[in-house]
Amino acid sequence: MPVRYAIIGAGAVSDYHHVPGIRIDKRSELVAVCDPNVELLEKRIKDWGVSKITTSYEEIAADPDVDAVVIATPNDTHRPIALACIAGGKHVMCEKPLGLNFEESKEMYRAAEKMKVRHMTAFTYRFAPSMRYLRHLLKNGELGELRHFRSQRFLDWPETSWGWRQYKKTAGGGDLFDMTIHRIDFAMDLMGPLTTICGAVATFCPRDRTVDGKPCPPSEVDDWSALIGRFQNGAVGVWEGSTVMKGYHNDGFGHEWAEVNGTLGSAVYRLQDPNHILLGKQGKSLEKVAVPEEFLKLPGSPRNPHEGVPSTVFRYDLVYELTSAIVDGRPAVPGFDDGARAQAVADAVLASNDERTWKDLDLRM
Numbered sequence: 001m002p003v004r005y006a007i008i009g010a011g012a013v014s015d016y017h018h019v020p021g022i023r024i025d026k027r028s029e030l031v032a033v034c035d036p037n038v039e040l041l042e043k044r045i046k047d048w049g050v051s052k053i054t055t056s057y058e059e060i061a062a063d064p065d066v067d068a069v070v071i072a073t074p075n076d077t078h079r080p081i082a083l084a085c086i087a088g089g090k091h092v093m094c095e096k097p098l099g100l101n102f103e104e105s106k107e108m109y110r111a112a113e114k115m116k117v118r119h120m121t122a123f124t125y126r127f128a129p130s131m132r133y134l135r136h137l138l139k140n141g142e143l144g145e146l147r148h149f150r151s152q153r154f155l156d157w158p159e160t161s162w163g164w165r166q167y168k169k170t171a172g173g174g175d176l177f178d179m180t181i182h183r184i185d186f187a188m189d190l191m192g193p194l195t196t197i198c199g200a201v202a203t204f205c206p207r208d209r210t211v212d213g214k215p216c217p218p219s220e221v222d223d224w225s226a227l228i229g230r231f232q233n234g235a236v237g238v239w240e241g242s243t244v245m246k247g248y249h250n251d252g253f254g255h256e257w258a259e260v261n262g263t264l265g266s267a268v269y270r271l272q273d274p275n276h277i278l279l280g281k282q283g284k285s286l287e288k289v290a291v292p293e294e295f296l297k298l299p300g301s302p303r304n305p306h307e308g309v310p311s312t313v314f315r316y317d318l319v320y321e322l323t324s325a326i327v328d329g330r331p332a333v334p335g336f337d338d339g340a341r342a343q344a345v346a347d348a349v350l351a352s353n354d355e356r357t358w359k360d361l362d363l364r365m
Contacts, residue, residue: 002029003091003323006060008081009072010035010044013095016312017124018070019048021319024302028323034060057081061088068118068326070319071095075177076170079104086111091118093322093332096181098339100172102347105340109365112336118325120318120332121339123185125256127317128274129305131186133295134260134267137279138190143262149191149237150261151183154245155254159205166207166219174221176201176346180241183258184227185334185342187239190260191231193341198358199227199349204244227349253311275310300324337365 005022007014010033022028032052033044041053052065060066061084068091071081079099085092092112098105098121112119125131137143164170171177188194201222208218224242231237248255256271268278268286275296280286296305298317305313325332341363348359 002027003326004029004031004065004067005319006030006032006034006063006066006069006090007048007072008034008057008060008069008085009095010037010040011072013072014070015047017122017315018072018093018319021316024316025320025323026302027327028319032060032063032066058084061085061090063088066090068092068322070122072122074164074170075172076100079108082108083111086115086117086119089115089117091322091326091332093120093122093318094336094339095122096185096339097172097177097343097346098336099343102340102344105336105343106365109336109340118322118332119336120322120325121185121334121336121342122318123182123334123338123342124315124318125182125271126186126189126334127298127314127321128269128271129291129296129310129314130269130274130277131258133291134258134269134277135190136295137267138260138262142264143260143267144264146191146231146233146235146260146262148235148259148261149187149231150257150259151180151187151237151239151241152255152257153179153183153241154248154256155179155243156246156249157243158211159207159244161207161210161216162219166221167217168220171221173201173346173350174203174219174225175223175241175243176225176349177221179243180225180227180239180349181342181346183239183241184345185338186258187229187237188231188341188345189334189338191233191235191237193232193363194229194237194345194361195232196358196360197227197229197345197348197352199225199352201225201350201353225349227345227352229345271311273310274314275305298324340365 071094226240265281278286
C-alpha cells in the first residue's frame, strides 16, 4: 500500500515542490487536501485530481486514511497543526521555520519523537545536487581542515505587501526566517554546530501597499539579515541575505553563493547552476566542475535529473526522502531537530540585533 499523503496548505509551495514529488513516486499517493480557502480547494480538485478536500486540519489529523502530511501554511499555524497531526499518528513534513521560536520547534520535535512518527523539516537546498556533492567532498576531506563558510542569498522581489509574511505575529521574522534560515541549516550540516553568533537585521521597505495599490499595515519584519558565527570545530562563517537586491532576479531564482574554504582548497554551491560546483585547490583558480551522476538525485529517486529545470526538479526529492524514511523505518533527514537548531540560531540573531552583542548558543534538544 502506498504512503497516503494529505497536503495542508494548498498554495504555491505545495504546487511547486510537494505535489510533483508525490506524483512521481509510486510509493506515495495524494489522498486529501486541506486549506481555509474554499475557492483554492476547488481549484486543486482540478489541478491535483484529488477528491477529498476540507478546511479543517483537525479532520486530517483524525483521518484513518491519511498516513502522512505536508504542512505548508503560515508560520504561526505550524505548531498547532503539527501537534494535532502527530497526536493522530501521522508522519509530518513541515515547511520552515518550524515554529515562531526555538521553544515551539523543540516542542514539535519532542512530540514527534514521543509518538515515534517520522518528522522532516523542508530544508529544500540540502537536496540540490551541488550541495550533496559539496557535502561529500567535505566529509571525505577533499578540502582539508575546514576554516570558513560564506553565504549570500539575494532576491529582487517587489516591494509591495507580503501579506501574513510581513507581520511578527504570523511570520515571526522576514528574510531571516524565510531565506537565511535555510543557509544556517546547511552550514551546520556541512561544518558542524555553531557555538556563538552575532547578527543584525534591517527593514528597508515599508510594504504598506498591496499589489493592486491598496493601503495595508506596514511591514514589521526584516528584508535584510546577516550574521557572523563560530563553529564548534573552530571554523568561522559569514551569512548575508536580502529580498530587495535590485538586479538579482535571474528568472525568479535570485542569486545564491555558498562557499567553503579549507586548508587544501575551496568549493562553491550556486542555486543558479545546481548541477555544477566551483572547485579550486591551493595555487589554482576556481573551476566549474560537473556534479557526478550519483549525486544528481537521491539514491533510488524515480525522477530523471536530466529533465526539467535543474533549479526546480531537485525539490521533488523532499517527499521521496520522507516516504523512504517511512518505508524503511528510519529517521528522515533533515528532521525537526535540524529545524529547531536552525531556529535557535535565527532567534539568537534577533536577540543579538536587539542587544548589540554576541550570543552563545544552546542547541540541546
